[in-house]
Amino acid sequence: MFLIFFRVQAELKEAVRTWPHTDPLSWAQRTTAVTLLNRLDQSLEKAVAALKLNDPKYYREFEPLLTWTFWTIPQEWRTTDPSLVYPSTLTSECYDEQLSDKCLTLLLGTWKMNGTPCIVTKPCRDTMTRFGCPCYSLSHQLLYFMIGRMVILICGLAGFSDFHKTDWLQHILRLQDDEVGCFGRDKSFISQIIGDELLEQLQPHRRVKRREKILPDGCSSHMTAVAVGALGGYLNFHLTEQDITKRPLS
Incomplete structure (x- = not known):
């Protein structure tokens, strides 16, 4: 979930860029947002440096995601289809951290040096499309397809307005x-x-x-x-x- 903060960084940068500041209140709110963004920029810079030092393997595999420029902000809002909601969910998580990380590196092409990107193996496809996954597993399924959409070209982050x-x-x-x-x-x-x-x-x-x-x-x-x-x-x-x-x- 460390990656989410880079998405937040992109959200804040877009918010600051488009913030209406035609009155003193809006201008003050924008100033607060700019202050938060500056603090986040500094914190993430330190975090990335620490990650590179303490966990170089993880850093190498996920380096493409460790920047706000990777994360695309939706420019138009859509709504979800209520008929697609699971009638029930599994009682336990269907998520495996090691497999999930491997599937993401296959998408990014960081599974080895100069690796081929956009690879989807059967275990990855089965795991990321499994129905009924709850909570943490579902969020990682969403993250997987969000990243895939941005490399191959979770909810509100993908532009669905009714999640807000x-x-x-x-x-x-x-x-x-x-x-x-x-x-x-x-x-x-x-x-x-x-x-x-x-x-x-x-x-x-x-x-x-x-x-x-x-x-x-x-x-x-x-x-x-x-x-x-x-x-x-x-x-x-x-x-x-x-x-x-x-x-x-x-």
Whole structure:
């Protein structure tokens, strides 16, 4: 989910570029957005440098995605088809981190040096098109096709307007920690992750968790990344809604 922050960076840059600033309030809001963008630019620059140093293999495989210029911002909004909603979902995740990473590198052509891009193997196709996948698995299926669409040329990030419901936004904001502003700052959740990390240290050959990192202030890096990505989509959507020139005629 580290990749989501680059999508947010693209969302913020597009928002700053198109922000209406014909009155003092809009201008002040845009100034705040610019400040946030500058902080994000600096943070991501440091994060990429640290990733390159600490995990060079991951950096090499996902380097094409580690820049805001890769992520295309939708210029028009669509709506989803309610008839495609799953009547029910699986009770467990159908996601495998190693396979998902491999499928993405096959799309990007980073599976080896100067590798051929746009490769879709049967295991990748079966996993990424499997029906009924819940939560985390579904988000990675969406990410896979978003990346494929941008190389081969998840919801609101792909330009679907009906994913930006006001009550959903309110729910996201209620989940935000009042003290530090992050997401997933839950003691029971933190205890579970710490326990998993200890178990992984004691049994190094046992893989018990994803690339989840608990930040120094106790926040969930994964949940924060997902929430921030969603908020970036809301920002871009609401700016579009305020621009009457981008609204449909009927």
